Amino acid sequence: MRTPSTIPFSEFIRKISHVPTDEIPRNKIRTLMIHNGLRCENIHSATLPQRWTLSLIKAVLIVTLSTSFVMGVNIGGPNVYNSFIVPWTRGYPFPCQKDDETAQWIAQVWWKCDYKKTLLFNKTGYYYLPTTPMDKQVWERFTDAIHTICFVSGGTVGGFTAKYWYKYLTRRNAIVPCMIYQLIASILMIIPLYIYHGYTRGDPDRKTIRETFEYKEIAIALFYISRFLSGLSAGMSCVVTTIYLMDISPRTMRGNIMTFHQLFIVVGVLVGQIIGVPWLFGQHDKWNWGMAWVGLFSLAGCFLIWTLPESPRWLVQERERNEAAVSLRHLRRSNLIEAELEEIERQEASVTTQDLSFYTMCSSTRFRWPLITSIALNAIQQLSGINTIFFYSHEILSALGFVKDRFYWSVISTGLINLVATVVTLKLVESIGRRPLILCSLGIITFIMVLLCIFIQTYLSIAALILMLIFIAVFALGLGPIAFVYPNEVFTIDMRPAALSISISANWLCNTLVTIFFPVLSSIFQGYVFLIFCFWCLLAFVLLWYKMPETKRKKLSQIQAFW
Structure with a gap:
């Protein structure tokens, strides 16, 4: 009698690949294994191919590059252009009209501005950027941040309205409007600097100044509309992209795959920061292209999206079992999809399409805590202060003494540490789990914030920069990706769009509040x-300690049993 051998499941699949049937029922697997002299300790898992395939990689890359990556560029890029955008929106568009040290350094090197001799030939205010009176500084800091406020406000609207696209479009097709918004935004971003600019070298004459300001209001309006549409695309992508990634992921890989949404946001942030250096697009006459070029990824996505399979879970919900099987075969590159298809059908069998109000979801014992914890996770992602680093690092680092080229290297260092930590998270999110990563992140961030206050107030610039980098790394290990993963894991497929839209809206709403009030509060409280x-x-740590379950590799019924 032959002794069964233990071999990897992938090798077992190759051994039985000659079987002509398209779907091998579960009760046939054991027979085939015994016939081939094989032994597998987990027959159920043997029926579920849990691995990367070319089709799965293609789907993840196309979707994340055309949405998540674009969002990251729109977060990381504008921060390094603020020294050009702020004078431009204030009405000082000429290259030498700069007031911070880094911007003046760029003007000296690339535009031959001489700030030592301005009194000799500054007849038209070419070098002049007036000092804001103390009583108007808070309001001016608010107006300087309007373009960022437009972006995060658009994100709030995009996140909340994303669920409505699912009434008319499929899981895959709902991603297309997200790309179209950004494509329009990129086109609008190109125009402003061509109709309202001051490219003149030297002291401009009165005629040049008059012609420069002719279309100022139109240019600034187009700029703000473009930023709002970019935010609309970003907010929507946090819903439609993560839902699609969730739906095409094998259960044991869903945390890993969904982390790619955050990974490509982080890659986009870093690329946006690099593109914004003065040696590339970080100059007086090029920053509009530095913010518009990313629309090429959205344009490519509008065409490539149609080559991807539809969500198998959505097809099951639509009672299109054959189409769901075709989609799963395409994604898994295997005919052994029957067990996974049956698992999806069991999970969704009791689901009935509902359109519940926010009040009903909160009052229902079934949805209350999944929704509250999802909102808390997304809210604390922004209330942790992460985007004060990416939106306002220009001001923070300049105040700490990082100017001229040192400013750009310090900004890029924040993007690099964010990327490295996020790559590490791809492994940790499935090995350690969601709950430990979130709680550890919150605990460490709380401690870091206390130290950061001390170092900023005592002007320990290097120590403060190191703390900022540690903060970014710790954030990327937990709060960064899991806030997007968790809501997709605790709701059924019919409730997922509405619940995720509410959670993402909370994320962007808190982002908006931080963006509006941080400049004002930092003027009042300084480093404190x-x-x-x-x-x-601290508040989020207490709530999630008691009410957040572990969702790693668990079925929905197991997760819901926690509450």
């Missing part, structure tokens, strides 16, 4: 402003 973020992290 970070204690506000410390308070919110």
Whole structure:
């Protein structure tokens, strides 16, 4: 009698690949294994091919590059252009009209501005950027941030309205409007600097100045509309992209695959920061292209999206079992999809399409805590203060003494550490789990915020920069990706769009509040402003300690049993 051998499942699949049937029922697997002299300790898992395939890689890359990556560029890029955008929107568009040290350094090197001799020939205010009176500084800091406020406000609207696209479109097709928004935004971003600019070298004459300001209001309006549409695309992508990635993922790989949404946001942030250096697009007459070029990825996505399979889970919900099987075969590159298809059908069998209000979801014992914890995770992702680093690092680093070329290297260092930590998370999210990563992140961030207040107030610039880098790394290990993963895991497929839209709206709403109030609060409290973020992290830690379950590799019924 032959002794069964233990071999990898992938080898077992190759051994039985000669079987002509398209779907091998589960009760046939054991027979085939015994016939081939094989032994597998987990027959159920043997029926579920859990591995990367070319089709799965293609789907993840196309979707994340045309949505998540674009979102990242729109977050990381504008920060390095602020020294050009702020004077431009204030009405000082000429290259030498700069007031911070880094911007003046660029003007000296690339535009031959001589700030030592301005009194000799500054007849038209070419070098002049007036000092804002103390009583108007808070309001001016608010107006300087309007373009960022437009972006995060658009994200709030995009996140909340994303669920409505699913009434008319499929899981895959709902991603297309997200790309179209960004494509329009990129086109609109190109125009402003061509109709309102001051490219003149030297002291401009009165005629040049008059012609420069002719279309100023139109240009600034187009700029703000473009930023709003970019935000609309970004907010929507946090819903439609993560839902699609969730639906095409094998259960044991869903945390890993969904982390790619955050990974490509982080890659986009870094690329946006690199593109914004003065040696590339970070100059007086090029920053509009530095913010518009990413629309090429959205344009490519509009065509490539149609080569991807539809969500198998959505097809099951639509009672299109054959089409769901075809989609699964395409994604798994295997005919052994029957067991996974049956698992999906069991999970969705009791689901009935509902359109519940926010109040009903909160009052229902079935949805209350999944929704509250999802909202808390997304809210604390922003209330942790992460985007004060990416939106306002120009001001923070300049105040700490990082100017001229040192400013750009310090900004890029934040993007690099964010990327490295996110790559590490791809492994940790499936090995350690969601709950430990979130709780550890919140605990460490709380401690970091206290130290950051001390170092900023005592002007320990290098120590403060190191703390900022540690903060970014710790954020990327937990709060960054899991806030998008978790809501997709705790709701059924019919409730997922509505629940995720509410959670993402909370994310962008808190982002908007931080964007609006951080410049004001930092003017009032200086470095102590970070204690506000410390308070919110502590509050979230307590809530999630008691009410957040572990979702790693668990079925929905197992997760819901926690509450």
